[in-house]
Amino acid sequence: MKILLLLGLSIVAMSCFAQNSVNLELKKQLDAILLADQGIREFGDTETSDKRKDTLAVLLNYPRAALNKSAYAISRKIDSANLEKVERIIKEYGYPGKTMVGEPANTAVFYVIQHSEKISTYYPLIEKAGKTGELPFKYTAMMLDRKLGQEGKAQVYGTQVYMVMVLNPRTGKKEPFEYVIPIEDAKNVNKRRKEAGFESTVEENTLKFGFAYKEYTIEQINKIVKP
Structure with missing residues (x-):
């Protein structure tokens, strides 16, 4: 009984210590930064309901009409402000990870x-x-x-997709071409994804973007998207 009691007290003490060690x-x-970054993107998602968009407008502190009209421009403004904030945070704390926040x-x-142009700097x-x-680690994989x-x-993990307008020789018109950026050693990509912590295969992940996965080499893509 004494051992169990001491164990219970130790667990409570460890929990309190963990909470106290967080820089509140x-x-x-960072919670506010994360809300702004993800909220503006959720607002622009075609699957987001009108009711949810009303909620997001309040959370983002922007009029719904302004978001309807200029969501992209506002997202650029939010991203720029967020980047300034996180660069100051990085300079002071390094990466604010799980232990810290x-x-x-x-x-x-x-x-x-x-979502910035400074991936190579901070990777x-x-x-x-x-x-x-x-x-x-799956986040590191996505940034890589x-x-x-x-x-x-x-790429290594098959997380990145792209869309470009290409000329259809049959119609003479430009049409959207969506593809998964070529993957190194594509036959083993799902094994790597699992090891990195992803729960979906590259095929399942691609379907979330509205199209089916097809393997391409860089040379094949260059031929397709050439002017």
């Missing part, structure tokens, strides 16, 4: 960098956070894929 002020800042606040900096920081458990795609290289 920083967590509050808990979850899901530990994903806020990832999302802001992922090493995201990589370290993923490898040390301060950020789920985007970084490689921006560099014109094959």
Whole structure:
């Protein structure tokens, strides 16, 4: 009985210590950043209901009419402001991970960098956070894929898709062409995805974007999208 009691007290003490070790002020800042980053994107999603959009407008502190008219421009403004904030946070704290701010606040900096033009600058920081458990590794995997795609290289985990308008020679008109950015060693991609923490296969993930997965090489894509 004494052993069980001591064990129970130890668990409570550890829980309290964990809560006290979280930087609550920083967590509050990151929660707000995360809400803005994800909220404006949810608003622009065609599957988001009108009722939910009304809620998001309130949370984002923008009139619904303004969001309806200029969601993209507002998203750019939000992203720019968020980037300034997280760069100041990184400068002071390094990567604010799970130990420092808990979850899901530990994903806020990832999302802001992922939606910026500074992936190559901050990828090493995201990589370290993923490898040390301060950020789920699947986020590191997503940023690596985007970084490689921006560099014109094959991705590793098949997380990144792209759409470009291409000329249909039969109709003479440009049509949208959606594809998964070419994957290095594509036959083993689902094994890598599972090891990285993804619950879906590349085929299942692609369907979420509204089209079926088809394997391409970089050379094949270059021929398809050439002017």
